[in-house]
Amino acid sequence: MRPLTKDLRLFLFLSLFLYFFAGWVPCISKTCLASDRLLDIQEVESPGGVKAWLVEDHTLPIVAAAFSFKGAGSDLEPADRQGLARLVSNMLDEGAGPYDSQSFQKILNDNSISLGFSSGRDDFGGSLHTLTKNKALAFTLLHLALSEPRFDAEPLERMRAANLTRIRAAQSDPEWMAARLLNDVAFAGHPYALNSGGTLTTLQKITAEDLRAFASTTLARDNLRVSVAGDITAKELGTVLDAVFGDLPEKADVPPVADLTVQNAGQTVLYKQDIPQAVIETMQPGLGRTDPDYYTGMVMNFILGGSGFGSRLTEEVREKRGLAYGINSSFYDMDHFKGLSISTSTKNESVGDVLDLVRAELKKMRDAPVTAEELASAKSYLIGAFPLELSSTGRIAGLLLDLQLDDLPVTYLDERAEKINKVTAAGVQALAQRLLTPDSLTTVIVGQPEGITPTKIVETLPNVD
């Protein structure tokens, strides 16, 4: 019987959950929350001036690090180089220093070290997960990956081909199609509208020189954020930070990116597909962590559709009418865009009804205050459930990194419960009136929806081929 490894993850994938992983997804989004008493965060500065947040925990012989380079996002890519940052993230662990791709992968695997990189629209990051007994090697390999990536031809062709396969496989997936279309429509005219995973065309044009240029100019000391949790002391971490990150260039060349607001408000854009269930994505204005109303927004979103069962959208659309398996609302808290997205899917015949219900709930949130009971339940959950985020070393590191990416102080978590408790029903209603636009949502639909009139029908999905 294997412990929780691939085997069990496969089992979980083959099982059917009541609610689509609602309670299971680790808190990696911008709405991450924390409890003051449960996290002792140390601010560590290395002799060489590299900073990190650390939560020491010697219970298990495990160390987890999460790091990110702020601003080194796919939003920097020109249209003919979509997928550049993605390919960089695929390639940094495919050979570095004296290790070619296979050797690098083998040494990671043989020592049970998880080292990976990921690119997002705003930032470029990565994570390291290792047993204590292998941590010296793990840090050495991370240092090599960051400072001496090889970008060899053979693994580059392999990663390129893997990405093309990924895109082609996704082309039968209506949820992927809807996400692609939403980005195109809601962010129209802005780099965010491009395909951060690349297109079948652009991925074939990207060269090793392109990758090297991106990595060497955007990943630097001055845009680095590091969080570490687990079996390591502050003193040791100081030495490690210099060893791992000390060779990075001092300054990142990260050009500024413009801000934008929701595009195509009031439009309903349809991509027809011969499928029984239509996928619906909507976007409207929202807010982010640095907004003074952030906690009010957190409470509002929880009640509206962020909490799964108990949220108004789930209640009206799933529980009462059986119109959807999943419906949720969530904030898009990006560096240059703040939005609120509601997404769901329903059989084609019910699309009109579902969108009517969505608009009705948005209006209700504007027209009347939330009830005392809803408010109390929301606060109780948002405060009370936070400790569940602290149940693994990796999750703690990720949680800390999220806070650092918004340049929040290390004391941020200490005030969280108090700020949530201060949210009022009147405040939620005022915020709803400020943000929510039920009559001018940006809507994209994939399927053969009934009960709606699209304002635009697209024949081809943009930035795929």
Added chain:
Amino acid sequence: MRLILSVIVALLIAVSPAWAQDTARTKTFGAESFTLQNGMRVVVIPNRRVPVVTHMVWYGVGAADEPPGLSGIAHFVEHLMFKGTETVPPGEFSKRVRALGGNDNAFTAQDITAYFQSIAVEHLETVMRMEADRMTGLIFPSDQVDSERLVVLEERRMRTDNDPAGYFSEQIRTALFPNHPYGNPVIGWLHEMESLDRDNVMAFYKKWYAPNNAILVVSGDVTAAQLKPLAEKIYGVIPARDVPERKWTQVPPLLGEPRLVMRHAVIRQPTLQRLYRVPSAKDNKPDSLALEVLASIVGDGAAARFYKALVVDGKMATGARFVYESSALSDSTLSLSATPAQGVTLEVLEAAIDDELRKLVKDGVTPQEMAEAKTRLMDASIFARDSLQGPAMTFGYGLMTGSTIDDIEYWPYDIEAVTAEQVNDAARRFLDPDNTGTRPHVTGYMLPKEEKSE
């Protein structure tokens, strides 16, 4: 004399490693267990990191227990467990858990159905009462049955009907398990899901949901000593009931090699998948341990055999996976999949895969491969402790599919004891493309509509 004594001692230690290991073995999780008066088993995995717990009840019933013609009913009951008892109105269960600062969910698989909450330890008793209440107290209001039927139909659409790749995954499993309940999807076949009603759902629930057909698993900030009195007074008072024996039809010996070909206009990426029916840990523990090591050697990572041979060196594929699931009440599955490189047809890819398997069968694994795989697997058991819910999932799933607590706790030692001969023997018996015996694998091709595989 001293020299002879020390030589004898050295020899004893050298020839009886098992003895030395027995006294030195440490448990991976340190779980404690007991059984309630009504037969309900309880497992506690203490983890004092954070004052929270994951509380799970696992029932010995799953999709594989469904009567013919009623596929999807086990999963439907899972949904309806949230739809009302005398004390907890429809939809209230999860709302109450949320209001207490907890997360909850449930899931259905072929062998089991499980319900769980993760919450501050101070609320453990509350969720225990709620869970115990719905073990026997569901009332199945008609309007709830009707609306929830719509929900599971939407779920099926989302998972399967909306993407031909979903149909492919479903159908290849059906092809692997003729005459066997695993051949039916857990979500159910669409036409049968539509005929699920209050009567048949209630009958299924009453037939299977009983404390003596359930295991309670709690991980987190609690000990067995703390949990036992609570478990006794909350779950222990529910009377045991007769529960049917789980008798499933089996796949007969087969001589033909089933193949599946699916072409669809919306498929852009040709894909090959192959499934093998192999022993589970319950069927044959030594075989399953050997298969776990084998799967790690062949499939774990970019430097492992499968990916290296097909993708890196052979350039036949853009991706390749090789995975074995060890835990099942009946047969386990070993799954192979690959996506072809540009210009390579699925036939050519399949031939390359078979050649790799022939090499494995003929030459066997190396001592280095064995050592590396064991290290990886045993390291995984340390990582497994770094989770609140993970250990509860591991114990629940393991115990419900025939493993014992010792099997789970000492798994790393069992892995360490696997020999190359056992691994090679497993490869010969289960993976030889030229000798599939009466237990053939199924190979599936998923292709675009046109007759090309680029």
